[in-house]
Amino acid sequence: MPNKLTILLCSTLLAGCETAAMRDPGSPFFVIPAGTVLELKQALDVPPGQAHVKFQHGAVTGSFDDFTVGCRLNVKNLGPMTLQPERFSVTRAEVDERWEIYPTLKAFYRILYLHSAQQPEVQSLRCRYQTGGLEGRDISVPQIREALGNYFSLDIPQPQ
Structure with missing residues (x-):
């Protein structure tokens, strides 16, 4: 007993x-819950020929330092286009990790699927970084906020 x-x-x-x-x-x-809000705080240009905008260390960037968390806002159609400030609802969130080069390089992902009636071309926010082999952890909310800087806020509902 x-x-x-x-x-x-x-x-x-x-x-x-x-x-x-x-x-x-x-x-x-x-676990980022459905109902979380990703708010775009200012107008954002999607470059010509691109279907995304990349962010790292609070700035828009053309490329990532792969070993630091960076986020990519994905849209349906190629730019140029301008996204207007808005509150996007997170409908689903996923966490993933994948071996880039086994066993020496692993990538960690956090993907937020977004919805907006006013700007339905906005699809998702995909955050990623990679690290050596057995190191690394899933991406945290503070890391996402640091990558996005003042362009976005991430408002998580309080648990009931």
């Missing part, structure tokens, strides 16, 4: 730790 009680107690403690990390937006284990 003590063995069953010990197992139950340990399982409960471990589940409690996991839940706390998953509810902390600063944790790489945080």
